[in-house]
Every structure is written in C-alpha cells, then in structure tokens.
Amino acid sequence: MKPTPKTFHVKSFGCQMNVYDGERMGELMAAQGMTATDDANAADLVVLNTCHIREKATEKVYSDIGRLRKHGRTPMIAVAGCVAQAEGEEIVRRAKVDVVVGPQAYHNLPDLVRDAAAGTAALDTDMPALSKFGALPARRKVSPGAFLTVQEGCDKFCTYCVVPYTRGAEISRPFDAIVDEAKALVDAGAREITLLGQNVNAWDDDAATGLHGLIRALDRIDGLHRIRYTTSHPNDMRDGLIRAHAEVEKLMPFLHLPVQAGSDRILKAMNRSHTRDSYLRLLERVRAARTDIALSGDFIVGFPGETEADFAETLSLVDAVGYAQCFSFKYSPRAGTPAADMADQIAPEVMDERLQRLQGALNRDQAAFNAATLGKSCTVLIERKGKLPGQMLGKSPWLQSVHLTTNAQIGDLVEVDIVRADPNSLAGVERVKIAA
Ligand code: SAH
Ligand code: SF4
Ligand code: F3S
Numbered sequence: 001m002k003p004t005p006k007t008f009h010v011k012s013f014g015c016q017m018n019v020y021d022g023e024r025m026g027e028l029m030a031a032q033g034m035t036a037t038d039d040a041n042a043a044d045l046v047v048l049n050t051c052h053i054r055e056k057a058t059e060k061v062y063s064d065i066g067r068l069r070k071h072g073r074t075p076m077i078a079v080a081g082c083v084a085q086a087e088g089e090e091i092v093r094r095a096k097v098d099v100v101v102g103p104q105a106y107h108n109l110p111d112l113v114r115d116a117a118a119g120t121a122a123l124d125t126d127m128p129a130l131s132k133f134g135a136l137p138a139r140r141k142v143s144p145g146a147f148l149t150v151q152e153g154c155d156k157f158c159t160y161c162v163v164p165y166t167r168g169a170e171i172s173r174p175f176d177a178i179v180d181e182a183k184a185l186v187d188a189g190a191r192e193i194t195l196l197g198q199n200v201n202a203w204d205d206d207a208a209t210g211l212h213g214l215i216r217a218l219d220r221i222d223g224l225h226r227i228r229y230t231t232s233h234p235n236d237m238r239d240g241l242i243r244a245h246a247e248v249e250k251l252m253p254f255l256h257l258p259v260q261a262g263s264d265r266i267l268k269a270m271n272r273s274h275t276r277d278s279y280l281r282l283l284e285r286v287r288a289a290r291t292d293i294a295l296s297g298d299f300i301v302g303f304p305g306e307t308e309a310d311f312a313e314t315l316s317l318v319d320a321v322g323y324a325q326c327f328s329f330k331y332s333p334r335a336g337t338p339a340a341d342m343a344d345q346i347a348p349e350v351m352d353e354r355l356q357r358l359q360g361a362l363n364r365d366q367a368a369f370n371a372a373t374l375g376k377s378c379t380v381l382i383e384r385k386g387k388l389p390g391q392m393l394g395k396s397p398w399l400q401s402v403h404l405t406t407n408a409q410i411g412d413l414v415e416v417d418i419v420r421a422d423p424n425s426l427a428g429v430e431r432v433k434i435a436a
Contacts, residue, residue: 002076002098004117005044007037013060014051016230017103017196018081020147022049024136025080025106031137032110040068045076045113050083052162054332058083065095076116080106082166088125103167104128104152107135127168133177139184144383144411145395146190150178150214151197156233158260159271159339160303160331163198170199175207175214182218191411192226192252192381192395193218201232201241212240219248225413226381226397230256231298234274237282245290253290254324254399257283258298262317263310266303269342276317283321294324294369294398301358302331302351304342311354318361324369324398326362330355367423370400374421380404380428382412396426404428 008029012022025047026036037043046068051057061083068075078099079091085102092100098116101109102125112122133149153168154161182193195214197203203211211229218227227250234257244251259279261267267275274282286293299314318326330351333340373396380394380402390405394414403425408414416428 002074002117003044005076005113006034007043008034008045008047009037009040009043010047010049011040011064012049012081013057014049014053014082016147016194017149017152017198018049018051020149020196021081021103021106022047023142023147025049025109027137027140028107028109029113041073043075045078047078047080047109050079050081052082052086052166052334054329055334056332058087061091062095065097076113078109078113078116080109082162085125085127085166086162089123092121092123098122100125102127104132107132129168129171133173139181139188142185142188142190144189144191144381146185146188146193147196148178148181148185148193149173149196150211151200151203154198156199156235156273157271159269159342160300160334160337162334162337165336167198170202172203172205175205175217178214179217179221182224183221186221186223189411191224191413192228193224195227195229197229198231199233199236200229201236201238210238210240212238212244215241215244215248215251219250225250227251228254228399232257234259234272234279234282237286242286242289245286245293252397252399253293254296254397255286255293256296256298257286259317260298260300261303261306261310262314263306266306266310269305270300270303270339276313280317280320292398294400295321296399297321297323297326299326299328299358299362300331301328301354302346304331304339304346305344306331306346306354311357314358315361318358318365322369323362323365324400325366328355328358328362363423367421369398370421370423370426372421373398373400373418373426375418377415377417377431379413380416382406382408382410382414384410401425402428404430406430 010022010026012018050061077097080101084100099112099122104127105124108124115122151172153170154164155170201211208214264275378396382392382394386393393403415431418426420427
C-alpha cells in the first residue's frame with residue numbers, strides 16, 4: 001500500500017507518439033486533481049513512458065527506476081509505453097514497479113494508480129482498438145507546435161522491428177474525431193500541428209479518402225498556420241499526398257521518409273517491400289511537386305548479412321538524395337523478431353565504423369542543406385526562449401532550428417532573413433511580424 005499520489009511527473013522516451021501519449025497521460029492525471037511537477041525526484045508518482053525500439057532504449061528503463069529509488073525514496077512508479085507492452089509482468093518481477101500500462105490502455109491509468117494505492121496488482125496491456133481516444137479528457141493548453149495522433153500501429157513487419165508487436169495492427173482514427181481535436185488544439189494555442197502515425201500516410205477513412213483529404217480539411221481551420229506529418233512509409237505515399245505538397249500552402253515542405261538501407265538485397269531481407277530504385281523514383285516525384293522540399297530519413301547499419309558492398313550502396317543512396325537531416329542507428333537485435341535469429345550478425349566494431357562513415361556523409365549533407373538557406377527569407381514559428389536575453393528559438397518551414405532576437409512571443413510567426421547557417425541551426429533577422 002502506498003498513499004494516493006498528489007503530484008506526478010511523466011518522462012517520455014522514444015518517438016513523437018510517445019510525447020503525445022505522455023501529454024495525454026498528464027492531462028488524465030491533472031483531471032484527477034493531481035499536480036504536475038518538473039522534478040521527477042520530488043513527484044509522488046513517476047510515469048516512465050518507455051521505448052522498446054533498440055536494446056539501449058529498453059535498458060534505460062531499468063537504470064531510471066534504480067535512480068528514482070536512490071536515497072531511500074519510494075515514489076509510485078508506473079511503466080507505460082512500448083516496454084510495458086512488450087515485457088508486461090516481467091517488469092513487475094524484475095523491478096517491482098507499481099503499475100504497468102500499455103500504449104493502447106493508458107486511459108485506464110487513473111484506475112490503475114488507485115488499485116496500486118490500495119495494494120492491488122495494477123497491470124493493463126490490453127489492446128482494444130481506438131478505445132483510449134474516446135476516454136481522454138479535452139485538450140486545454142498546448143505548445144505552438146502540437147502533435148496529434150491520427151494513425152497507430154503497423155502491419156508491415158520489417159524483420160528487425162518490434163513496433164507491430166508493441167503498438168498493434170494499423171488503425172486510423174475517424175476523420176471527425178481528428179478534426180475536432182485539431183480545432184481544440186488550435187483553441188488551446190497550437191499554430192502548427194504534426195499529424196502522427198507509425199505509418200501516418202496509411203491513414204484512411206471514408207469521410208476523407210487518404211491523408212491528403214485530412215490535410216485539406218485541416219487546411220481550412222482558421223488560426224492553424226502549419227501542417228506536418230510523420231512518419232511515412234514509401235509504399236503508402238499516394239499521388240494525392242504528393243499533389244498536396246504542391247497545392248496546400250499550410251503543408252510544410254518537409255518529408256520524413258525512412259529507407260533504412262541502399263542495397264536491394266538488404267531491403268529484401270528487411271522485408272521493406274520497396275527497392276532502392278522505387279524509393280529514389282518516388283523522391284523524384286515528390287521533388288517535382290515541391291522543388292524546395294527538405295528530405296529526411298532513417299537508416300540502420302549492420303543489419304545481419306550486410307557486406308561492405310551493401311553498405312557502399314547505402315552511402316551512394318545518401319549521395320544521390322542529398323538529405324536535409326536524418327536519423328541513423330546501429331542494428332539492435334530484438335527478441336522475437338525474425339532478424340534476431342538470422343545468420344551473419346555483424347560485429348559491433350564493424351557497425352561502429354559504418355555508422356561513423358554514414359553519419360559523416362549525413363552531417364556533410366545537412367550542413368550543405370543549411371548553407372543553401374543562407375540569404376533566403378522564410379517564416380519562423382517561435383517555440384521557446386533562447387539562452388541570451390531577447391533571443392527566441394523557432395523552426396523554419398524546412399524544420400531547421402532558427403534563433404533570432406525579437407520582441408515576438410511564443411506562438412508568433414515571424415518573417416526572417418537567414419543571415420548565418422551552422423551545421424545544426426540557423427540565425428535569422430526579423431523582417432515583419434505576420435501573425436500571432
Ligand atoms: N514506422 C517508422 C519508424 C519506426 S521506428 C518507419 O517505418 O519508418 C524508427 C526507426 O528506428 C526506424 O525507421 C529504424 O530506422 C529504427 N529501428 C527500428 N528497429 C530497429 C532495430 N531493431 N535496430 C536499430 N534501429 C531500428
Ligand atoms: Fe517498424 Fe517497419 Fe513498421 Fe516502420 S514500417 S514501424 S520500421 S515494422
Ligand atoms: Fe519506441 Fe514504441 Fe515509438 S518502440 S519508437 S516508443 S512506437
């Protein structure tokens with residue numbers, strides 16, 4: 001038995017969907033009368049909203065639990081997110097946490113916290129499709145750049161990946177529920193909405209066919225200035241969505257389209273169901289629709305069986321695309337996925353060396369992309385204060401961080417001339433404030 005918590009702290013790891021889920025869990029607890037605190041070491045209840053994607057991410061949960069219990073403190077600990085889904089009771093056994101709740105069941109968190117306070121086992125990793133969304137409280141106050149989950153789950157089963165098991169099958173939230181939530185977000189302070197999904201471009205509903213239909217509906221919401229979406233799968237990139245990049249002004253010129261590897265042999269072993277060539281041709285069509293689009297991707301190095309020749313094809317794909325920014329990872333074998341049992345696992349030092357070479361190429365291209373924006377003018381959505389007095393930080397349409405000195409407030413859009421370009425950020429000078 002533990003006292004019913006009065007204060008809580010939510011810590012989210014992993015992808016943007018976890019950030020969204022973390023915010024919604026916070027809203028649930030606040031609706032129960034609990035108070036949020038920024039200090040995990042002072043909170044009565046700590047929710048660890050976890051990620052299972054790579055081994056390191058999973059191990060972090062256990063080290064975090066240890067840290068929370070330092071100095072004899074015994075806060076109530078709830079493990080949420082993808083590790084909760086994947087490991088369930090094992091976490092209770094291994095770390096004696098109070099609550100375990102999966103990504104599709106977190107609307108039950110307040111009940112589970114009550115059970116834990118009463119000394120009853122509190123574990124819920126059920127996966128009812130969609131039911132959590134209807135049970136969540138209304139959006140109240142959000143940051144100017146808000147996230148909105150529209151699609152969840154994955155049916156693609158790439159051979160390295162745990163997501164189809166932790167998030168379940170692909171489902172699309174209904175059109176009306178999304179549009180209502182988008183309007184509520186704008187009323188709560190959002191100026192930009194990023195539509196989220198594990199395969200967001202697979203979103204579909206009879207009321208608006210395809211993600212582009214949804215984007216066109218959001219385009220009509222007054223007070224919403226920018227629309228983004230992530231993460232997309234190459235096989236779900238329809239013509240209508242590509243056309244939207246040419247036609248919908250609020251849709252920002254940015255596309256995150258993971259490819260993972262440049263060799264067809266490896267793509268096949270990964271079960272990616274696209275080829276190097278089909279991916280490159282797709283990007284050509286996207287660039288034809290929106291010439292200034294910033295492209296982004298994800299890469300895995302050291303997938304089982306990856307030879308030096310395969311890896312060279314990844315490097316040559318990077319050269320061919322010229323990405324604005326990317327994420328790249330060493331392959332991490334995940335129990336229960338087919339790739340974990342494949343022959344020819346790659347030695348860690350080979351992976352280290354390939355990752356370094358890949359990141360060298362990606363950093364070079366990111367610096368070149370940033371340098372190419374020097375002298376341009378663009379809008380910046382102000383998101384937070386900078387370190388220096390009067391300095392504010394925001395994002396360009398191409399998702400670059402921009403800092404500038406301005407009287408503009410968080411949530412304002414300012415027109416900026418880019419006067420300096422560094423590898424990781426830009427400096428701007430304000431022209432005119434165009435909207436608040
Ligand atoms: N649904 C998205 C992203 C899923 S996870 C997509 O398919 O693009 C985000 C990224 O983590 C993946 O794109 C991949 O690059 C990486 N990733 C997934 N499983 C991994 C593993 N076992 N080892 C290393 N990286 C992995
Ligand atoms: Fe994982 Fe592949 Fe699904 Fe992305 S598409 S979530 S990498 S299985
Ligand atoms: Fe991690 Fe789950 Fe997101 S495994 S990347 S938190 S979908």
